[in-house]
Amino acid sequence: MKTIPFSKSELEHIASTFHTPFYIYDETAIRNNVRRLKNAFQWNPGFKEYFAVKSTPTPGILKLFKQEGCGAECASLTELMLAERCGFEGRDIMFTSNVTTVEEYQYASRLGAIINLDDAAHILILEACTGIPETICFRLNFGDQLKYGESVLIDFTNSKFGSAKPQLEAAYPAVRNLGAKHFGIHAQFGCHKRNPEFFGINARKVFAFAVELFEKTGIAIDFVNLAGGIGIPYHAEDEPADIEAISLQIKAAYDETIGKSTLPPVSLYTELGIFMTGPYGYFVSRVLHVKQAYKTFIGLDASTNSFMSPLRYNNYHHITIMGKESAEPVQHYEITGALCEDRDRFATDRLLPKITEGDLLVFHDAGAYGYSHGNNFNGRLRPAELLLQCNGDVSLIRRHETPDDYFSTMIF
Numbered sequence: 001m002k003t004i005p006f007s008k009s010e011l012e013h014i015a016s017t018f019h020t021p022f023y024i025y026d027e028t029a030i031r032n033n034v035r036r037l038k039n040a041f042q043w044n045p046g047f048k049e050y051f052a053v054k055s056t057p058t059p060g061i062l063k064l065f066k067q068e069g070c071g072a073e074c075a076s077l078t079e080l081m082l083a084e085r086c087g088f089e090g091r092d093i094m095f096t097s098n099v100t101t102v103e104e105y106q107y108a109s110r111l112g113a114i115i116n117l118d119d120a121a122h123i124l125i126l127e128a129c130t131g132i133p134e135t136i137c138f139r140l141n142f143g144d145q146l147k148y149g150e151s152v153l154i155d156f157t158n159s160k161f162g163s164a165k166p167q168l169e170a171a172y173p174a175v176r177n178l179g180a181k182h183f184g185i186h187a188q189f190g191c192h193k194r195n196p197e198f199f200g201i202n203a204r205k206v207f208a209f210a211v212e213l214f215e216k217t218g219i220a221i222d223f224v225n226l227a228g229g230i231g232i233p234y235h236a237e238d239e240p241a242d243i244e245a246i247s248l249q250i251k252a253a254y255d256e257t258i259g260k261s262t263l264p265p266v267s268l269y270t271e272l273g274i275f276m277t278g279p280y281g282y283f284v285s286r287v288l289h290v291k292q293a294y295k296t297f298i299g300l301d302a303s304t305n306s307f308m309s310p311l312r313y314n315n316y317h318h319i320t321i322m323g324k325e326s327a328e329p330v331q332h333y334e335i336t337g338a339l340c341e342d343r344d345r346f347a348t349d350r351l352l353p354k355i356t357e358g359d360l361l362v363f364h365d366a367g368a369y370g371y372s373h374g375n376n377f378n379g380r381l382r383p384a385e386l387l388l389q390c391n392g393d394v395s396l397i398r399r400h401e402t403p404d405d406y407f408s409t410m411i412f
């Protein structure tokens, strides 16, 4: 059973104040989830979550993570600027970029962010533009294959991210010779994974690499950044990721590798995105039209350019029709927007209770990669973002786009 943190009359009131479409995030649920994550990793005193800014790049959300003691993971110049403007600084910023410009390295360096090099060869670029920082991290790509049965889910030799193990075996001594004193390893193994063993198996590989590096070179890794990739349940019947079980698997891997070596204790970092906000954000839109043709088409006051996930990733997003939560599903619907694109569908062939014009539709699990993947196709403007605060008040954390915003970059 998917639940929502507001009643129909509360949501109608919110919609009359801020008008649809909008995203609304549940502050209490986000904060509780951060605390649960930190609690699960208590066994590692240096544990820190660097919230993946790309997933929900909104000050009203980033500030919650800052207040909860998290850092910010940034991947671009503007994400760095955003983190800075939200009060993150120094080692509270992880700069995990790829195809990085000199300007970006300089900005990250000025903020004192931890620079995580995707390409070991960028040591030379970094040395020339900022000098090698005291703390440096490299993104490791084992070049293996993630299999499900016989089929290959991810072929890391085909991934654009990270550097190969032999490249990093040479890179760490090279940066040490250039003055680096603190070292990190970053590795992301996949996305939308919920099976605890998956995280244990992969963490073991990174920890083993840290031990091997220490034994071969004397370089002691200070932190391992296991990045993101913990998935969320989209269907009501799916089990959520068991973060305590994931942490226990990672702990077992740590104890068997680093724990049995002479390597000093290593801090664990994560840069989770969807796990942190995905289930705690909702996309809300109102039904404009019900159109009968070969199928029944519901036309919303939002298009998928504002909420790309169903189209871009083919993700199922549960829909609640406000006031009809316990009504029987009676009809199959195509839930569409107004784009000149037939694929502009939030849901296809979805069995739902009877929908009428004016109904408020709530899409669940829209709290990450929702707003941030939006675009202006067809001149459709981006929606607002709201925060349902812990005290029950609702605040506007990003206003609706206006035609002036749309025209602001055009040269007539």
Ligand SMILES: Cc1ncc(COP(=O)(O)O)c(C=O)c1O
Pocket (backbone or CB within 6 Å): 052, 055, 073, 096, 188, 191, 192, 227, 228, 229, 230, 271, 272, 273, 274, 275, 368
């Ligand atoms: C480098 C990096 N870190 C963290 C994340 C966050 O991943 P997720 O939202 O799956 O937790 C991503 C996702 O794109 C990523 O590319």
